[in-house]
Amino acid sequence: MQTGNLLLLLVVLIGLAYYLGHRRAVAMARPLGGIRHLHSLPFYYAMRSALWCAMPALVVLGCWLAFDDSIIREVVLNGMPVDLRPADEAGRSLMLSRIGNVASGALSADTVGPEVAAAAERLTSLRTTSAMALTVVVVVLAMMGGAWAWLKVSPTLRARQQVERVLQFLFMLCATLAILTTVGILFSVLFESIRFFGKIPFSEFLFGLQWSPQTALRADQVAAHGAFGAIPLFVGTLLISAIALIVAVPVGLMSAIYLAEYAHPKVRSFAKPALEVLAGVPTVVYGFFAALTVAPFIRNIGEAVGLGVSSESALAAGLVMGVMIIPFVSSLSDDVITAVPQAMRDGSLGLGATRSETIKKVIFPAALPGIMGGILLAASRAIGETMIVVMAAGLAANLTVNPLEAVTTITVQIVTLLTGDQEFDSAKTLAAFALGLMLFLTTLAMNVLALHIVRKYREQYD
Amino acid sequence: MDTAEKLDKNASGRNHAEEPLIDLEEQPMQETRYPEHTVGTPFVDAPKMRFRDVNVSYGDTQAIHNISLDIGKNEVISLIGPSGCGKSTFLRCLNRMNDTIDICRVSGELFLEDQDLYDSKMDVVELRARVGMVFQKPNPFPKSIYDNVAYGPRLHGLANKKFELDEIVETSLRKAGLWEEVKDRLHAPGTGLSGGQQQRLCIARTIAVSPEVVLMDEPCSALDPIATAKIEELIDELTESYTIAIVTHSMQQAARVSNRTAYFHLGRLIEVNDTETVFTKPEHELTEAYITGRFG
Numbered sequence: 035m036q037t038g039n040l041l042l043l044l045v046v047l048i049g050l051a052y053y054l055g056h057r058r059a060v061a062m063a064r065p066l067g068g069i070r071h072l073h074s075l076p077f078y079y080a081m082r083s084a085l086w087c088a089m090p091a092l093v094v095l096g097c098w099l100a101f102d103d104s105i106i107r108e109v110v111l112n113g114m115p116v117d118l119r120p121a122d123e124a125g126r127s128l129m130l131s132r133i134g135n136v137a138s139g140a141l142s143a144d145t146v147g148p149e150v151a152a153a154a155e156r157l158t159s160l161r162t163t164s165a166m167a168l169t170v171v172v173v174v175l176a177m178m179g180g181a182w183a184w185l186k187v188s189p190t191l192r193a194r195q196q197v198e199r200v201l202q203f204l205f206m207l208c209a210t211l212a213i214l215t216t217v218g219i220l221f222s223v224l225f226e227s228i229r230f231f232g233k234i235p236f237s238e239f240l241f242g243l244q245w246s247p248q249t250a251l252r253a254d255q256v257a258a259h260g261a262f263g264a265i266p267l268f269v270g271t272l273l274i275s276a277i278a279l280i281v282a283v284p285v286g287l288m289s290a291i292y293l294a295e296y297a298h299p300k301v302r303s304f305a306k307p308a309l310e311v312l313a314g315v316p317t318v319v320y321g322f323f324a325a326l327t328v329a330p331f332i333r334n335i336g337e338a339v340g341l342g343v344s345s346e347s348a349l350a351a352g353l354v355m356g357v358m359i360i361p362f363v364s365s366l367s368d369d370v371i372t373a374v375p376q377a378m379r380d381g382s383l384g385l386g387a388t389r390s391e392t393i394k395k396v397i398f399p400a401a402l403p404g405i406m407g408g409i410l411l412a413a414s415r416a417i418g419e420t421m422i423v424v425m426a427a428g429l430a431a432n433l434t435v436n437p438l439e440a441v442t443t444i445t446v447q448i449v450t451l452l453t454g455d456q457e458f459d460s461a462k463t464l465a466a467f468a469l470g471l472m473l474f475l476t477t478l479a480m481n482v483l484a485l486h487i488v489r490k491y492r493e494q495y496d
Numbered sequence: 497m498d499t500a501e502k503l504d505k506n507a508s509g510r511n512h513a514e515e516p517l518i519d520l521e522e523q524p525m526q527e528t529r530y531p532e533h534t535v536g537t538p539f540v541d542a543p544k545m546r547f548r549d550v551n552v553s554y555g556d557t558q559a560i561h562n563i564s565l566d567i568g569k570n571e572v573i574s575l576i577g578p579s580g581c582g583k584s585t586f587l588r589c590l591n592r593m594n595d596t597i598d599i600c601r602v603s604g605e606l607f608l609e610d611q612d613l614y615d616s617k618m619d620v621v622e623l624r625a626r627v628g629m630v631f632q633k634p635n636p637f638p639k640s641i642y643d644n645v646a647y648g649p650r651l652h653g654l655a656n657k658k659f660e661l662d663e664i665v666e667t668s669l670r671k672a673g674l675w676e677e678v679k680d681r682l683h684a685p686g687t688g689l690s691g692g693q694q695q696r697l698c699i700a701r702t703i704a705v706s707p708e709v710v711l712m713d714e715p716c717s718a719l720d721p722i723a724t725a726k727i728e729e730l731i732d733e734l735t736e737s738y739t740i741a742i743v744t745h746s747m748q749q750a751a752r753v754s755n756r757t758a759y760f761h762l763g764r765l766i767e768v769n770d771t772e773t774v775f776t777k778p779e780h781e782l783t784e785a786y787i788t789g790r791f792g
Contacts, residue, residue: 378637380631381635383624
């Protein structure tokens with residue numbers, strides 16, 4: 035049976051176990067005078083049955099699926115005549131893929147030797163057997179688990195505690211999974227970066243002023259000397275992020291103050307979601323808005339006043355990115371400003387402060403940690419943003435702080451390095467991972483900083 | 497006999513007698529039970545604040561009906577009455593704190609000496625500097641003790657030099673009886689003080705702008721008895737330089753701190769008299785019912 039069908043069958047069995055467990059609990063409660071004489075609610079007995087039905091079967095299913103293919107392959111390879119068995123890893127995987135192709139019918143059995151054809155047959159038969167065995171084992175386990183739990187249902191069974199414990203474990207498992215994924219990503223990037231730094235010295239990457247990621251195919255190739263100095267990329271990233279923040283922080287903050295302090299509730303209930311829509315616009319839409327509307331507009335204005343503006347400029351990308359991150363600043367700031375207790379406002383107004391004095395001297399300092407959090411979140415977003423800069427900022431790695439020139443960012447370079455055909459032993463490709471690592475570390479540092487600021491400067495008002 | 501003692505006696509006597517409580521639901525209050533005019537002595541000579549026919553409403557609900565009252569210079573007047581009787585609302589009209597509530601409408605004559613509070617020319621900033629307010633829950637700003645007290649003087653430009661400001665801060669803290677406790681940690685956050693200290697800090701903050709009138713909205717309701725006693729002592733001292741209007745739920749407190757007492761009932765001002773009179777021989781039956789603990 036195929037895995038999908040097996041899972042469906044398992045779901046049916048679990049449902050059945052739940053239903054039967056529930057019925058048995060209720061039936062047992064009846065002679066006692068109602069479900070309040072049970073130790074736990076019938077729901078917990080039912081849950082317990084379902085869990086007993088599901089968990090052993092699912093664990094076995096998962097392990098089986100994880101390991102059976104590699105075991106079968108090993109068995110097939112070892113079953114081949116000794117002289118045909120490839121010695122090295124590459125040969126083994128080549129042989130395995132040939133056998134696999136023959137077995138699936140992609141490769142005709144006539145074109146390969148009889149030993150390979152025999153191995154292919156073995157592979158097919160082993161797979162069939164394995165699938166059948168899996169079905170039987172899983173179904174039997176599910177039924178046994180369910181039946182056992184069903185038999186154990188009794189008015190004194192502490193089902194509630196057991197179910198609670200299993201659920202607690204389940205929640206913990208999910209949390210761990212999320213953390214492990216992050217760690218996994220970090221390590222995969224880290225290992226490739228280490229390979230990169232084996233080819234290009236760390237100092238050259240970190241302090242080099244030239245970025246032209248090429249590697250020579252032949253030694254006599256002209257202009258093939260790659261340069262992997264990341265400074266132009268960092269400068270480009272910072273420039274665009276700075277422009278974005280210069281746009282987003284004042285606009286976002288002031289709109290937050292307006293929404294929280296001045297706006298009529300009706301206006302607020304309409305304007306706040308409207309502002310948040312900005313965050314929902316796909317970045318690619320922002321990208322072509324920047325490239326096709328804002329960039330030419332800036333160039334035309336520049337020409338009108340006699341400035342040379344390139345058609346792809348840091349300014350265009352930064353401005354549009356700034357608009358994109360306004361909601362991060364405004365929405366979070368609005369929340370923290372609204373959370374400042376009315377007693378603070380009353381206290382200040384009662385001393386004869388005007389509304390704006392109250393905002394400036396009491397509300398703003400009280401809300402500052404939250405506002406900083408919002409700004410740093412927006413900054414992380416700006417640094418990591420890709421689509422807008424790919425479309426509007428250009429690819430030229432100019433080392434400049436002139437916002438009217440084309441610059442490029444870390445994310446843009448990662449995209450260009452990793453699109454198309456790759457060879458994973460060249461510095462050109464591996465550079466993407468080193469850049470990714472830098473980006474990861476930067477945003478991580480910013481988040482840690484944000485957390486620190488929030489903790490340190492939190493003015494507790496209660 | 498001391499009024500507070502008398503009051504205690506009243507309250508305990510009531511407990512033992514176990515008389516049936518007046519059930520407001522079953523015996524609807526008849527209009528005639530409200531006095532046509534406030535009984536007692538609502539008016540004084542040369543008042544600090546003067547109110548005539550004040551009406552306040554929130555949207556369609558009228559919270560205060562035709563209140564006329566004078567507040568004398570350097571007196572402590574306590575406003576008492578059951579919850580929701582409008583005493584806080586009335587107090588918040590006196591320095592226009594109700595302005596922050598959109599649907600609040602105030603009409604009638606409200607004067608601070610000869611200035612109309614609700615006149616369009618009235619500067620609410622100046623008004624609040626002259627009529628300060630202390631709130632129910634201590635609400636120090638999340639700033640240092642020093643900055644809390646210096647907040648008002650800085651706003652109104654009361655000090656040109658640093659030492660002048662230092663002086664104002666010290667004087668205010670001394671007047672609020674807090675100086676000895678905080679003089680070594682003026683730059684520690686005001687929110688780190690205990691509840692009673694916080695409330696005295698709020699009083700210091702209020703008197704730092706040298707107001708003429710101080711409004712207190714149940715200033716002790718969030719405090720323990722010891723802190724309460726300190727605040728009451730403080731009110732006694734402050735009355736030398738300020739006019740104080742205090743809303744309180746504690747009748748003992750009203751009896752202890754105030755010269756005159758005003759009894760509010762369902763948005764009406766029933767009786768105003770010397771505190772002694774109100775607590776020993778109240779003129780109106782509603783006042784008597786309230787102070788003897790029959791309702792409220």
